[in-house]
């Protein structure tokens with residue numbers, strides 16, 4: 656618990672980020688969880704995953720931008736990415752974070768930036784998932800998601816089962832038939848807004864999963880947790896919900912054998928494929944989720 660909090664704290668330290676990004680060793684280690692620095696490398700990773708039967712969602716790493724130029728550049732990159740997905744005929748949609756689109760700078764500016772992405776995706780008959788960040792941003796993120804869905808439909812939300820508010824958010828999203836990715840949540844949240852105990856987070860996950868699967872909308876169940884996956888499979892079987900009506904989602908490089916096993920069993924599996932040079936906060940959150948991954952980092956440190 657202390658280790659997790661420390662790693663999540665470090666994930667937000669700008670000075671440390673700049674220091675770590677400079678190390679060649681750190682770049683090499685990040686490749687376990689990040690597909691590459693360029694769009695070409697990311698598309699190549701998607702091709703390989705598609706060949707193995709996976710769907711993917713591509714994420715341009717970056718968050719909490721501090722100026723509008725950076726946010727416009729990030730959105731422009733997503734437009735190019737959507738064009739490349741279409742040109743290469745690969746099976747991928749995109750995921751983006753609103754603080755990369757300028758959410759902390761100006762709400763309307765951010766809205767227009769994401770709107771450009773959703774519009775371009777619509778032109779390619781593709782889909783945009785808006786990732787969920789920490790709780791001070793939940794309301795604004797959902798607000799943008801609802802507004803874009805009203806206009807374009809090809810946009811989906813993320814719900815975190817550690818938040819107390821999530822049941823009500825799921826209800827509102829289902830009312831509009833908005834596609835949801837359900838995850839446990841990756842940020843350090845105070846107990847005023849979020850469950851602290853794993854048991855409670857898991858129980859809420861199962862409860863929300865059931866509401867989502869029964870809705871008839873195509874949702875994503877995003878977890879590496881055997882118990883959550885088994886609960887989903889069992890519930891779907893009991894309710895005669897077919898394998899085609901939902902998908903499992905995993906992060907790139909995590910529990911690869913389980914990913915392959917589910918594909919073998921005929922489930923839809925989508926891999927979240929991050930790319931880009933701004934991997935530090937993403938990488939540190941993965942370390943916080945499973946401090947055992949630090950051994951992997953240590954092993955690589957000595958393999959120079």
Ligand SMILES: Cc1cc2nc3c(=O)[nH]c(=O)nc-3n(C[C@H](O)[C@H](O)[C@H](O)COP(=O)(O)OP(=O)(O)OC[C@H]3O[C@@H](n4cnc5c(N)ncnc54)[C@H](O)[C@@H]3O)c2cc1C
Pocket residue numbers: 785786787788813815836838839840841842877878879880881904905906909910926927940941942944945948
């Ligand atoms: C596709 C996808 C998209 C996501 N999008 C968001 C988002 O938009 N917003 C958000 O807040 N969070 C997001 N997350 C992260 C999520 O909230 C969790 O932090 C993360 O998935 C860990 O929770 P878990 O469900 O895997 O279960 P946990 O209870 O954390 O872990 C269960 C088991 O899974 C394995 N495992 C978990 N994490 C790792 C890891 N890093 N390395 C190796 N093994 C691991 C371990 O065996 C562990 O015992 C996303 C996760 C996925 C899979």
